[in-house]
Amino acid sequence: MTLARRLALFWLPAYAAFYVLFLYAPVLLLPLFSVNDSATPTLPLAGFTLRWYSQLAGNQEMINAAWNSLRVGVSAAVLSTLLGICGARALTRYRFAGQRPMGALIMAPLILPEIIVGVSLLLVLLSFGMSLSLVTVTLGHVLICVPYSMVVLMSGFEGFDRSLEEASADLGESAFGTFRRVTLPMVAPAILSSLLVSFTISLDEFIIAFFLSGPDPTLPIYIFGQLRFAARLPAVLALGTIMLVASFLLVTIAEILRRRAARRTHTSGGLFV
Amino acid sequence: MTATADNARSQLAGTGAGRPLLHSEQAKGLALVSPTFLYAFVLLLLPILVVVAHSFWTQDYLTIDRTFTLENYRLALTEPIYQDLLLRSIFISVTVSIVTVILAYPIAYFISFHGGPHKNLWLFIIMVPFWTSYLLRVMSWKVILGYQGVLNTGLMGVGIIDEPSSALLYNTTAVVITLTHAWAAFAILPIFVSLEKVDRSLLEAARDLGDGPVRSFLRVTLPLSLPGVIAALLIVMIPTVGDYVTPRLVGGTDGVMIANAIQAQFGRAANWPLGAALSVTTMVAVSLVAATVVIGIRTLARAFR
Numbered sequence: 001m002t003l004a005r006r007l008a009l010f011w012l013p014a015y016a017a018f019y020v021l022f023l024y025a026p027v028l029l030l031p032l033f034s035v036n037d038s039a040t041p042t043l044p045l046a047g048f049t050l051r052w053y054s055q056l057a058g059n060q061e062m063i064n065a066a067w068n069s070l071r072v073g074v075s076a077a078v079l080s081t082l083l084g085i086c087g088a089r090a091l092t093r094y095r096f097a098g099q100r101p102m103g104a105l106i107m108a109p110l111i112l113p114e115i116i117v118g119v120s121l122l123l124v125l126l127s128f129g130m131s132l133s134l135v136t137v138t139l140g141h142v143l144i145c146v147p148y149s150m151v152v153l154m155s156g157f158e159g160f161d162r163s164l165e166e167a168s169a170d171l172g173e174s175a176f177g178t179f180r181r182v183t184l185p186m187v188a189p190a191i192l193s194s195l196l197v198s199f200t201i202s203l204d205e206f207i208i209a210f211f212l213s214g215p216d217p218t219l220p221i222y223i224f225g226q227l228r229f230a231a232r233l234p235a236v237l238a239l240g241t242i243m244l245v246a247s248f249l250l251v252t253i254a255e256i257l258r259r260r261a262a263r264r265t266h267t268s269g270g271l272f273v
Numbered sequence: 274m275t276a277t278a279d280n281a282r283s284q285l286a287g288t289g290a291g292r293p294l295l296h297s298e299q300a301k302g303l304a305l306v307s308p309t310f311l312y313a314f315v316l317l318l319l320p321i322l323v324v325v326a327h328s329f330w331t332q333d334y335l336t337i338d339r340t341f342t343l344e345n346y347r348l349a350l351t352e353p354i355y356q357d358l359l360l361r362s363i364f365i366s367v368t369v370s371i372v373t374v375i376l377a378y379p380i381a382y383f384i385s386f387h388g389g390p391h392k393n394l395w396l397f398i399i400m401v402p403f404w405t406s407y408l409l410r411v412m413s414w415k416v417i418l419g420y421q422g423v424l425n426t427g428l429m430g431v432g433i434i435d436e437p438s439s440a441l442l443y444n445t446t447a448v449v450i451t452l453t454h455a456w457a458a459f460a461i462l463p464i465f466v467s468l469e470k471v472d473r474s475l476l477e478a479a480r481d482l483g484d485g486p487v488r489s490f491l492r493v494t495l496p497l498s499l500p501g502v503i504a505a506l507l508i509v510m511i512p513t514v515g516d517y518v519t520p521r522l523v524g525g526t527d528g529v530m531i532a533n534a535i536q537a538q539f540g541r542a543a544n545w546p547l548g549a550a551l552s553v554t555t556m557v558a559v560s561l562v563a564a565t566v567v568i569g570i571r572t573l574a575r576a577f578r
Contacts, residue, residue: 012383016395019380023402023457026413029423033416041416042426087309094302102310105318111508113515115532119539119552120320123327143316146309204406207517211539220408227412227522237416240409251404255397 030244034237041233052238062239065222069203072134072218076141077199083142084149084194091150092157110147117143118211125212132214140208145198152197152254156190156261189261196254200247219243327549337545345550355534355551362514362531362555363562365445369452370510373460374502376453381464381501382494385471396465403458411522414451418442418523443525451519456512460505467501468494491577499574503567510566514559515552531555 029041034053038046056062090096091103109117121140122132130136164186168178206220213221223239226232328345331338349355384395402410417423418441425437441447471494479489517532524530531551538548 012379012387015379016383019376019457020398022454023399026417026454027402027405027410029413029416030409040421041423042421043423043430044426083309083312086305086307090302090306090309094298094305096299096302096306099302099306102306106309106313108313108317111511113512113532113555115515115517115535116321116324116552116556117317119535119548120324121316122539123545123549124316124320124323127323139316143313146312150309200404204404204408206406206408210517211536220406223408223412227415233416236412240406240412243409244405247405248401251401259393 027244030237031241034234034241036234039231039234041237052234055235056238056242059235062219062222065217065219068134068216069219072138072141072209073199073202075138076145076202077195079138079142080145080149080198081153081191081194083146084153084198085191087146088150088153088157092154093162106150107147109144114144114207115211118208121208122211132212134213134216134218136212136214137209137218138202140212141198141202141205144205144208145201148197148201149194152194152258153187153190155258156187156193187261189257193254193258193261196250196257200250200254203243204247324549325553327546328553330546332544332546345546346554348547349550349554355531358529358531358534359555359558361445361529363558365448365452365530366510366514366516366559367562367566368449369456369513370460370506372449372453373456373509374464374505377457377460377505378464378502381461381468384461385465385468396462399461400458407455408518410455411451411518414447414454415442415522418447418450442523444527445524447523447525448519448528448530451523452513452516455519456509459508463504463508464498464501467498467504471497496574499570503570506566506570507563510563511559514555 032045033041035048035050036045037049037051087103087106091099118140121136121143125132125136125139164182165178168182169175173181204220205218206224209218209221210224217225219239223236226236327337329341329343331340331342331344349359380399384392384399388395415422419425420437420439420442422442424441425434428434429437475493475497476489479493480486484492514530515532515535516530517536520528520530520533532555535548535551535555538544538551542548
C-alpha cells in the first residue's frame with residue numbers, strides 16, 4: 001500500500017473522527033454535568049440527579065428571561081423571514097442594476113464582528129433617544145438573521161421553474177391565486193426552514209442582546225449574569241442543556257425542510273453546502 | 274442553467290420591442306429588494322457611518338462636542354494599553370484563523386473526496402455544534418480549563434498531575450483554543466465548496482502525466498482550492514478580532530481583547546467617541562492585515578507553481 005493510499009484510507013477517516021470528537025466533546029460536557037450530583041463540574045462524576053432541572057422550574061427570573069427570548073425570537077424570525085423572502089426573490093428572480101452591492105450589504109452582518117454591529121446600532125438608537133428594550137434587541141436580531149434567511153430561501157427559490165407560474169396564469173389563475181396555489185406550496189418548506197433557523201440564531205445570540213437590551217434580559221443575558229455566581233453553575237448547565245437540545249432539534253428540522261424544498265426545485269446547496 | 278435562460282430572456286426583451294419589459298424587470302427587482310436593502314441600509318450602513326462620525330468628535334461630559342478632532346485616534350494608536358490590546362487582538366485573530374484553516378482543510382478534503390454518498394450527512398454533523406449557543410460553548414471551555422475544571426480534576430484523577438494547574442485558564446492560549454473550536458465549522462464550508470469545484474479529470478490528467486498523489490495535490494488540488502482557503506481565513510479572522518465573550522470568560526487579564534475595551538467605552542467609561550475610534554481602528558487594522566495575508570498567499574502560490 002502506498003503512503004497516499006494509507007493516508008486516504010486510514011489517516012483521513014481517523015482524523016475526521018478525532019475532529020468530530022473535538023467539536024462535540026466540549027458541547028456534550030454541558031448535558032453530562034447538568035445531571036451530575038455535585039455543585040462543581042469536576043471529575044470523577046458524583047452520581048445521577050435531576051435536581052438542577054427541578055430547581056429551574058421554580059426560578060421565576062429564568063422563566064421571565066425565557067419568555068422574553070421567545071417573544072424576541074418569534075418576532076425576529078417572522079420579520080427576518082419576510083425581509084428574506086423579498087430579498088431572496090428579488091435576487092434570484094430579477095436582474096437589476098445595483099444587485100451585487102445591495103446583496104453584499106444585506107449579507108454583510110455575516111462577516112462583520114458582532115460587536116461592531118451592536119455598538120453602531122446602540123449609538124444610533126441612543127442618539128435618537130430610543131430607550132433600550134426587547135424591541136431594540138429584536139431590531140438587532142433581525143439584522144443578523146436576514147443573511148441566514150436569505151441563504152435558506154435562495155436555495156429554495158433558485159431553479160424555481162417559472163413556467164409553472166406562467167402556466168397557472170395562462171390557465172386563468174389570478175396573480176394571488178397563482179402565488180397561493182403554485183408558488184407558496186413550492187417554497188413553503190424553505191420559508192419554514194428560514195423561520196426555524198432565524199429563531200435559533202435569535203435564541204442563542206448574546207452580543208447584540210448584551211448591547212441592546214434594557215431591563216428585560218433574554219436567556220443568554222440571564223445566563224451571562226448567572227456565571228458570576230459559582231454556586232448557580234449547575235442550574236445554568238441544566239438550562240444550557242435545554243437550550244442545546246432546542247437548538248439541535250430546530251436546526252435538524254430546518255435542514256430536513258430545506259432539503260425537501262431544494263428537492264422540489266431541483267437545486268442543491270444552502271445552509272450546509 | 275436558469276440564469277442563462279433569464280439572461281436570454283432579458284436580452285430578448287431588450288432587443289425587441291420590449292424595452293419597457295427590461296425596464297420593468299429593473300423596477301420590479303428594485304421594488305422587491307428595497308425593504309430588505311433599506312433595513313440593512315438604515316440599521317447597518319448608516320449606524321456604521323454614525324460611528325465613524327463619532328470617532329472624530331469629543332465626549333463633553335454628557336453631551337457630544339461635534340468639532341472635528343483626531344484626538345481619539347491619537348489615543349487609540351498611541352496609548353500603550355490600546356496598542357497592546359489591538360496588537361493582541363490581531364495576533365489572536367490571525368493565529369486562530371490560520372490554525373482553524375489548517376485543521377479544517379483535511380476534513381473538507383476528506384468529505385469532498387472520500388465522503389461518498391454521505392457528504393451532506395458529514396457536513397450536517399460538523400455544522401450542528403456551530404448552531405448551538407456561542408455563549409454556552411465558551412462556557413463549556415471555562416468548565417474544562419478551570420482550576421477546579423474537568424481537565425485538571427481529570428488529570429489528577431488519573432495521576433498525571435498532583436495539583437491543579439492554573440496555567441490552563443485565563444490566558445491567551447485559552448482564548449485561542451476556545452475560538453478555534455468555536456469557528457471550526459465556519460472554515461470547513463468555503464474550503465469544501467472550492468474542493469467540490471475541482472475538476473476531477475484534471476487530477477486524472479495529472480496522474481496520467483506521471484504526477485504522484487502528493488505532487489498532483491500540491492500542483493492541482495491545493496492551488497484550485499485556494500479561493501476557499503482565502504475565504505475561510507477571512508471568515509474566521511475578521512469576526513474573531515472583535516470577539517468579546519471569549520476573552521471575557523476565559524481570557525483573564527492576560528487575554529483581554531480590544532472588544533472588551535470598546536465595550537467599556539460604551540458602558541462604564543461612557544466615552545462614545547473613543548469607543549467609536551477604537552472600533553474604526555480595529556476594522557481598518559484587521560482589513561489591512563487580511564489584505565496582506567491574502568496577497569501573501571497569492572504571491573506564495575504563484576511562486577510555487
